[in-house]
Amino acid sequence: MVAQSYYSMVKAVWRWGSLTTPKPLYPRPLHPRFNSFSFSLFARLSSQSSYTEKQNLFLMGPPGAGKTTVGRIVGCRLGLPVIDVDDDILEVKWKMPVAEKLSELGSERFLEEEGKALSDFSAVGSVVSLTGSNPLHSGTMQQLKSCGVVVYLDVDTEDIMRRLSTMKVNRIVGQGPDVSMRDILRFRQHFYNQWFDTRVLCGSGDTADEVAEKVLQALRRYQDSESETFVSTRGCLSKGTESASDAKYFSDVVIEGLAPDGGLYVPNRGFPKLDACNWLRMLGMSYPERAATLLEKCIHPLDVPAAQLYRMVHKAYGENFVSPSIAPVRHLISNQYVQELFHGPTASFKDLALQLMPQLFAHCLPQMCNYLILVATSGDTGSAVLNGFSSLSDADRQRVGVLVFFPEDGVSEIQKRQMTSFGEGNARAVGVASDFDFCQRAIRQMFGESGLTGHLAVEYATMLSTANSINWARLLPQVVYHSSAYLDLVSDGVVQFGDPVDVCIPTGNFGNAMSAMYAKQMGIPIRKLICASNRNNVVADFIATGEYDLRGRPLVASHSPAIDILKSSNLERLLFHVSGRDSQLVRDLFSSLEKKQYFKVPGALLERIQHDILAGWCSEVECMAAIREVHLSTGYILDPHTAVAKVVADRLQDRTCPVVISSTAHHGKFAPAVLKALELQGPTGTPLDQLDRLTSFGSRPLAHNALLKCLRESGNRPHLVCPADISILAEQVETMIQESFCKVY
Numbered sequence: 001m002v003a004q005s006y007y008s009m010v011k012a013v014w015r016w017g018s019l020t021t022p023k024p025l026y027p028r029p030l031h032p033r034f035n036s037f038s039f040s041l042f043a044r045l046s047s048q049s050s051y052t053e054k055q056n057l058f059l060m061g062p063p064g065a066g067k068t069t070v071g072r073i074v075g076c077r078l079g080l081p082v083i084d085v086d087d088d089i090l091e092v093k094w095k096m097p098v099a100e101k102l103s104e105l106g107s108e109r110f111l112e113e114e115g116k117a118l119s120d121f122s123a124v125g126s127v128v129s130l131t132g133s134n135p136l137h138s139g140t141m142q143q144l145k146s147c148g149v150v151v152y153l154d155v156d157t158e159d160i161m162r163r164l165s166t167m168k169v170n171r172i173v174g175q176g177p178d179v180s181m182r183d184i185l186r187f188r189q190h191f192y193n194q195w196f197d198t199r200v201l202c203g204s205g206d207t208a209d210e211v212a213e214k215v216l217q218a219l220r221r222y223q224d225s226e227s228e229t230f231v232s233t234r235g236c237l238s239k240g241t242e243s244a245s246d247a248k249y250f251s252d253v254v255i256e257g258l259a260p261d262g263g264l265y266v267p268n269r270g271f272p273k274l275d276a277c278n279w280l281r282m283l284g285m286s287y288p289e290r291a292a293t294l295l296e297k298c299i300h301p302l303d304v305p306a307a308q309l310y311r312m313v314h315k316a317y318g319e320n321f322v323s324p325s326i327a328p329v330r331h332l333i334s335n336q337y338v339q340e341l342f343h344g345p346t347a348s349f350k351d352l353a354l355q356l357m358p359q360l361f362a363h364c365l366p367q368m369c370n371y372l373i374l375v376a377t378s379g380d381t382g383s384a385v386l387n388g389f390s391s392l393s394d395a396d397r398q399r400v401g402v403l404v405f406f407p408e409d410g411v412s413e414i415q416k417r418q419m420t421s422f423g424e425g426n427a428r429a430v431g432v433a434s435d436f437d438f439c440q441r442a443i444r445q446m447f448g449e450s451g452l453t454g455h456l457a458v459e460y461a462t463m464l465s466t467a468n469s470i471n472w473a474r475l476l477p478q479v480v481y482h483s484s485a486y487l488d489l490v491s492d493g494v495v496q497f498g499d500p501v502d503v504c505i506p507t508g509n510f511g512n513a514m515s516a517m518y519a520k521q522m523g524i525p526i527r528k529l530i531c532a533s534n535r536n537n538v539v540a541d542f543i544a545t546g547e548y549d550l551r552g553r554p555l556v557a558s559h560s561p562a563i564d565i566l567k568s569s570n571l572e573r574l575l576f577h578v579s580g581r582d583s584q585l586v587r588d589l590f591s592s593l594e595k596k597q598y599f600k601v602p603g604a605l606l607e608r609i610q611h612d613i614l615a616g617w618c619s620e621v622e623c624m625a626a627i628r629e630v631h632l633s634t635g636y637i638l639d640p641h642t643a644v645a646k647v648v649a650d651r652l653q654d655r656t657c658p659v660v661i662s663s664t665a666h667h668g669k670f671a672p673a674v675l676k677a678l679e680l681q682g683p684t685g686t687p688l689d690q691l692d693r694l695t696s697f698g699s700r701p702l703a704h705n706a707l708l709k710c711l712r713e714s715g716n717r718p719h720l721v722c723p724a725d726i727s728i729l730a731e732q733v734e735t736m737i738q739e740s741f742c743k744v745y
């Protein structure tokens, strides 16, 4: 599309400018929104004045979607001429009905002729109803896309089948003796998904008028991109007073991560709320289709074009996941269900975000500028980030890389092997002879050192960035699996759409929990969010008392190390929303936390939190007992984090509705603790021996193949271990940049 290539151009121009003036660290690319020439058609939508339309509006979709009828209504509403490709172009040119031409030529030659017939398409400012087969011709579509916006009328295949049987359509292009209509429709969806600029999700009972209204809404959103901005939880500008030049868009917040004022970014207008019709349409969809549908509504197409987002999502949630359902929900016992979030390549729920986030990140970067992402990890994040970034396309890998620092003696053997299988290329892990805190401090110091960042920018056109769990692009993809869990329960007849469910989550940084709150904002009827802590129970205490108190509270190691966290960073987003976006309050609370290791929220605020959220915690003994008991009674093996949630759900959930327990890791990833819980002799032997022993039970869930494969292949791979010296870590940064990025002259 015109606007997009212009965007790339602007980004490129910005980038060359930045080479001579490498500061600040996070310069913002000019945004396509400041490029106004290509959207003149839509000026009409907001101000019915000028008549400078150059762009067309193309309606695309399967036969029977209503393109012709809807096109007439939309044309009438916008006061624009309407062109029906079948009636006004093809039949006029061929001087015979399209169906006749099809049976005369056969499908293949028909497509060719259809393409040729549009090669001299020159209309401007029209509403154009395409044929169902136009999108199969890529030359035609490229040409059309350059002179308009393509709106996809997305109708469920079964609806189309019904409609076609009542219409007189009995043959469509591509259909033959051994290819069914249904197969053809499915096949074509790939093409529709390749070409659309904006999607209109049509419900089973929608009238043409309703679809036309949705088309106008979709166009309005497409045009009105400037309102989808982000604000900082600590910002002074949260009341909509920001000027256009200060506005932060999706692309900006993905690259920046943390807001300059130390706050976290949240969407200024909250989340779009979907109606039941939209949710019901998603019942029959696969996980990636659900993800594309939901994320399209949360990411403006000018930040990430919807067709591109569709491709990213299908790459993120494909065969890299062991289970084709990606995040399946299983019945555990009585009213309890587990959502298995561990089928990704590194066996923890972090894959759900980190298989997608790097693609979003790479897309949002200014063209031809290199980025190196520095990550300090104490466990699951490291391998998930490495895996996500290493699967970027070749072109992206030459300019986006990730370097993980982990405490050599502070991660489990399995986690270490997962990370050290990445030793070269654009994703690397380096051990540090110190603890997690040191790794984190080292990274922070590198960011703050203008000598280093300036040097990297000038010499290698490389910026440093981070990918921690406060980044919006890590939180957003998680909204999808909470929504998907509910849709699965509806599909399976456990609940009717609209019935409430509770969700119980082992909580560390509150990212998983926060995304459940966002799913609720989008319209998923989550009644209570239940947060489960281990004995590092600062969050549970906070929800109970309103006091967040770190004083005299040392971090203690547990069997569920991923939630051994005291500063639960995403809680800041919760406080911002629940306080009615009171950024002053958020600033005060977190400055108090920094200075006094303590804050207390006002009583009214606490009440509102408690209305939505329950929280509890689980001791080490209870966690171990839960793993053992659940295995005895159901044959299912919980990982220790999931077990923490199970214990808290047993204690706090009132059993008046189903509860979905987030299973955030595969039990094999924490084999020593699980073996101990199952009271099978001590966890001896290599990690592989331990996994084999767990596998020998034949219990559910099955062994995690990617985990096994990683352990088999990694053996005792030697890896780099750096001394606890920040200048040596900085050298690693430069070495990696030299070795893995294209040098820019």
Ligand SMILES: *Cc1c(COP(=O)(O)O)cnc(C)c1O
Residues within 6 Å of the ligand: 348, 349, 350, 380, 381, 469, 506, 507, 508, 509, 510, 511, 512, 513, 562, 563, 641, 664, 665
């Ligand atoms: C990261 C992690 C968590 C904590 O998730 P938050 O979003 O930080 O609350 C829980 N369980 C496992 C296995 C994890 O890796």
